[in-house]
Amino acid sequence: MVRIARLNPLRRRKKTEIKLLPAPKEQRNRRHLLGIEGMNAPGINRILDLAETYIERNRAQDKKHAILRGRTLINLFFEDSTRTRTSFELAGKRLGMDVINMSVGNSAVKKGETLIDTAMTLNAMHPDFIAVRHPESGAVQLLSEKVNCSVINAGDGWHEHPTQALLDALTIRRHKKRIDGLKVVICGDILHSRVARSNIFLLKTLGADVTIVAPPTLMPACPESLGAKVSYHLREAIVDADIVMMLRLQRERMEGSYIPSIREYFHFWGLDREKLALAADDALVMHPGPINRGVEIDSTLADDIHRSIILKQVEMGVAVRQAVLEVLAMDNP
Ligand code: ASP
Ligand code: CP
Numbered sequence: 001m002v003r004i005a006r007l008n009p010l011r012r013r014k015k016t017e018i019k020l021l022p023a024p025k026e027q028r029n030r031r032h033l034l035g036i037e038g039m040n041a042p043g044i045n046r047i048l049d050l051a052e053t054y055i056e057r058n059r060a061q062d063k064k065h066a067i068l069r070g071r072t073l074i075n076l077f078f079e080d081s082t083r084t085r086t087s088f089e090l091a092g093k094r095l096g097m098d099v100i101n102m103s104v105g106n107s108a109v110k111k112g113e114t115l116i117d118t119a120m121t122l123n124a125m126h127p128d129f130i131a132v133r134h135p136e137s138g139a140v141q142l143l144s145e146k147v148n149c150s151v152i153n154a155g156d157g158w159h160e161h162p163t164q165a166l167l168d169a170l171t172i173r174r175h176k177k178r179i180d181g182l183k184v185v186i187c188g189d190i191l192h193s194r195v196a197r198s199n200i201f202l203l204k205t206l207g208a209d210v211t212i213v214a215p216p217t218l219m220p221a222c223p224e225s226l227g228a229k230v231s232y233h234l235r236e237a238i239v240d241a242d243i244v245m246m247l248r249l250q251r252e253r254m255e256g257s258y259i260p261s262i263r264e265y266f267h268f269w270g271l272d273r274e275k276l277a278l279a280a281d282d283a284l285v286m287h288p289g290p291i292n293r294g295v296e297i298d299s300t301l302a303d304d305i306h307r308s309i310i311l312k313q314v315e316m317g318v319a320v321r322q323a324v325l326e327v328l329a330m331d332n333p
Contacts, residue, residue, distance in 0.1 A: 034160070168199055211229040
C-alpha cells in the first residue's frame, strides 16, 4: 500500500506534460543505470524527452516538483567531482528527495572498509538510489550486485559516464534540433575517457556520424571496435564537423608520459579558432569539464557564447539527472 501511495504522484502527471514513452520491453526491468552500452534509441529518447520537461522548471523561481518525496539518494563519490555530484544533489532535492553526500575522505573507507562493505552498510539504511563514482572500471556494476536499491553510474574508471552522455545528447538536440546525421568529432584523451565511450555508444545509437581523434598514445587498442571513425589528425577530422567535443588529459589515470609537451599537444590536438574555422560555419564546441585552458582548448574559445555550449551542458546535467531518477523510480516501483 505504501509503495502505491508513493508512486501516485508519478502517475498523476499529465500526459501532455511529460510525453513519456513506455519503457522498451527489454529495459522494463532495468533497475540501474550502469552504462549507455546496450541501451536502445527509445530508451535513450525516453530519458531525454522527460529531461526536456525539467529545463524550464529549473529556470523558474520555484524549482521544486516533489514527485519523489520520501525517497533517499546517496551520493557515493570515491573520486573528485564538481558538476556530477552537485547536479545529482540538486536533481534529488528538486524532486523532493532526501539527499546524502557521503564524503569518502571522512568515512570508514579510511579505516580499511571495502567498497562492497561500504555499499552493503549504506544499503542497510534503505536508500532508494545510490549514485556512485569510482576510479576502477566495473566497480559500480559490482556494487550494484550487492544492493537492492537502484544504482546510477556517476563515472567508473575508463569505462562509462552515462549521465554525461545523456546530458551531452540533450544539449546537442536542443541546439541542433536533431542528432541523426550530425558530424560529431570527439578529440583528446580517448584512451582514459569514460565520457568518450558513453558518448560514442549514445551518439551512434541515435544516428550521428562520430569520429574520435587523439595522438596514437592516447588512443585505445583497436579503436575501430568502439564503432566510431578513427583519426590522429584534428585538422583533417574537424572538416565540416557540426559538433566538436574536446576532452581533458586525464593525468590522474596516466603513469608516465603520454605526450611530448603541452605546447606540442595544443598545437596538434588543442582546439583554437584556426582549427575550428575548418568545421561547419555553425559548429558548436563542447567539453564535459573540468577544462584545462590552453591545454585542450583555447581560453577565449571556451568562453565564446556564440560557439561554446559548455555551460549549457552543465545546465542540462540537472534536468537529465532528474529524468534519470524519475525513470528509475517509475521502472522500479
Ligand atoms: N568530469 C568528467 C569525468 O569525470 C571528465 C573529466 O574529468 O575530464 O569523466
Ligand atoms: N563532467 C563531469 O563529470 O564533471 P565532474 O568531474 O566535475 O563531475
